[in-house]
Every structure is written in C-alpha cells, then in structure tokens.
Amino acid sequence: MLISILFAFIATIAFGKLFNTPRRVLIPGGLVGAIGFAIYIYLKDGLGYSSMFSNFMGTIILAVISEFFARIFKEPVTVFSIPGIIPLVPGLPLYRAMNFFMLNAYNVGMEKMVQASLDATAIALGILLISSIARLFKTSKEMAMQAKNKGAIKP
Template identity: 30%
Template sequence: MTMQLIYGFIFGFLSSVGFGIITNNPRRTLIPSGIVGALAWIVYILVESINHGLIMPNLLGAVVIGLLGNLCAILVRAPVNIFYVPCLVSLVPGAILYDSMKNFTLGKDALAAYGFVKALTVGLSLAIGFIIAETIANKIYPRLKRHLLEKESK
C-alpha cells in the first residue's frame, strides 16, 4: 500500500502538471496544481481501498481539489479554474466512457448502458464534491483573503 501511495503521488503530480502544461497554464501555477492533483489522487486511493466503490473516492477527491484549489488560487493569485482543470484530469471517467462506447459499437447495449450510468454517477459525484468544496471555501476563505490583503498593505 505504501508503494501504491508513493506512485499515486508521483503520477498524480505528473498528470496534473502535464495537463497544466498542455492547457498553457502559467508556470507559477504548475507546481501547486501538481501538489493538489497528487493529494486528490492519494485521497482517491485511500478511500477506494476502504470503500471499494466509485462514488465516495471521486466525491472526496473533488472536495480536496475544490478546497485546495481555492486556497492555491488565493495564495498564487490566479483563477481557481487554473487549478481545477488539471487536477480533475485523473478523476474523469474516461476509460469507463471509452469502454461504454466500444460496447455500444459492438452491439452490447446492456453493458454499454451500464457503463454510461457508471460514468454519469462518477460525474455527478465529482460535481457534488465541487459544490461541497465551494460552499466550505466561500465560508472560510474570505477571511484568509482579507488577512492577506491587510498583511500586504502594511
């Protein structure tokens, strides 16, 4: 499990940074994006090892991305979407959708429908995770912003 977490951190970091480079994110946001993406993937691995489902690992991974992405946006002074998009890449159910489309083209409609429902469930859990994180961030982070602005003006 320890090696899985180490590999998860490394590849979560690299996938987030790599996607940040592909989408032309500013250089100053790449390392924070990588750290947020890596921590989200670690949370995903830990929750998935306990839960063995798809909903909770994705939901909690999205909450981590939402909370830490908002924090990084404040600290680095960048739009929050610059952190959301690269970090979310590893959680998007691309393989599930690919298998569903493949099964659909092969005429395995029941299996394809099952995959689509599974992908929709993952997508909804990611969206709900972001809603939860935004709600928490909107309560906590305005104080942090004010504190940082007061500190800079001195």
C-alpha cells in the first residue's frame, strides 16, 4: 500500500509537469494527489468500504486540501485539484468493461461499466460539494468587501 501511495505521489507530479504546473507547486500538488489516493486506498482495502464511498471521501479530502493550498500558495485551485484528482479516476473498471464487451461478455462488462460510472459520479459529487462550499466562503468575503468600501474603488 505504501509503495502505491509513493507512486501515486510521483505520478501526480508527472501530471503536474504534463499540464505545465508552476515548478514551486509541483511537490505540494503531488502531496494533494498522494493524500487523496491514500485515503481512497485505506478506506477501500484497509477498512473494506465500497469503492464509491472511498472515492467520494478521497475526493472530498483532496479538494479541501487543494482549496487550502490554493490560499496558501496564492494559485488557482485547479493547479492542485486537476493533477490531484487523476489517481482516483476509475481507469481499471473502464478498461475491464471494454475488454469484456469485446469478448461478448455483456453481463460482466455492464457490471464493470456501472462500477466505473458510479466511481466517476462519486468523484464528481466530491468536487461539486467542496467547490460549492468554497464558493459560499468566497461570495461572503466579496460581499463583505463590497459593503466595506462601497464606491471607494470606483472613480
């Protein structure tokens, strides 16, 4: 498990490089991906939760950390969350589904397909939840600022 977390860390850094992330946030970005993947793999393999729940929790923790890192390093949130989300993407069930379809095993293939789409939905729900909560904070801050210097900036 430790080896896979370590390699998830390296893979996230490689993704950061692929997407041309600024060099000084490569390591924090890798940390985001590694933590998200660690939560996922611990819940799934260590505690035996379902794949969907593990993905959901992993995404939530990952998204929260990337919101915090975005505040700390003064970078857009996507710099952390896009490479970080990738270790969780359900590539394996997707591949298996396609492979079973090619072998005319539609029953098993459909099962894998549903699993892949449920995993993707769980990730989506995690991102949706955290980004909407983050927007709440942002909007309240903006409203406070607008109330404070009403017409001050405008010439």
